[in-house]
Amino acid sequence: MMMTDHEDLITETELDTLLAAASAPPVPLGAKTRMLARLAADTAGNDAALPPPSPSRSRLGWLAGLPLAASLALGIYLGAAGTASDFVPFGTATATASAAASDSDSDTGSGIDDALDFSEDSLT
């Protein structure tokens, strides 16, 4: 920008004088108090968002896990000893065995043929 009037040039000292007269913004009244109130609200909000620490719940978690862990350990022990079938109920074992035997037949599990055989045997 061309300066037409040399007297209008501002020296460094004059500029400092002018800048010293610039507004000094005062901190609004209560700003720090509002800041701390916002901080407290923010802290409370974060605490509410987080699940509250519950030592009793963690103890309950252990208790609930105990029976499951015991059954797993028992199952592994019995399976390794080969005595697991001794503990399977009788009816369940028979049904399992007959189902395995009838798997080779085309007629699976209707029981009608068995009944007819039984009646023919009884007649002769």
Place this chain on the structure above:
Amino acid sequence: MARPSLAAQATDGRRLNSRSHLRLVSAGPDQESDAGLLSRATARDQQAFAALVERHFAIVFRVVWRMMKGHSDAEDMAQEAFLRLWRNPEQVREAAALRGWLIRVACNLVTDRYRTSEGGSIAELEEQADDRPAADEEIDKGRAAAAIDAAVAALPDRQRLALTLVHFEQMSQAAAAEVMEVSVEALESLLARARRALKTGLAPRKQELLTALAAERT
């Protein structure tokens, strides 16, 4: 010379810690260093954080106020910078540079706000009129101050920030350069351009302004 046992060292350490703790407590948070207060604030000590607010809020607010050209949201932006500190105090790598960190975060918040949320820039902000009532004898000075404020507000953002930190907040050039994340040479360049622009902008009203200020002084 025999070295003290570990137990003795531990006892001495405890004594030293308790002594230094007592010294800090007796000195109060006003005299405690930023590092000490920040360390306690990291442990969620609200009293220590309040002392940091008391110590640094004003300068952060003033810088933000100039960056936002006196916008009423300046307080909100300054608060947000402190909240960032409260939420993640570990981000401050050097406690001695806490003030600079706060100012930098606040300025970044201002820039982000006007870049993203409102789709504009700080440059598009209108300078806020100073609605403070002025006494009759202060009208001339008030007008002069308003003219100077307007010239400062018209500066590009980086030049205005450099001028604010060095001239208005009396920060050293090294500290201001660190806040702005530029070299000292780059800061000097920003300052030189800012002053040149101010001289150009204020030149037409030079006599009027200097006369008003001289009358105020007498």
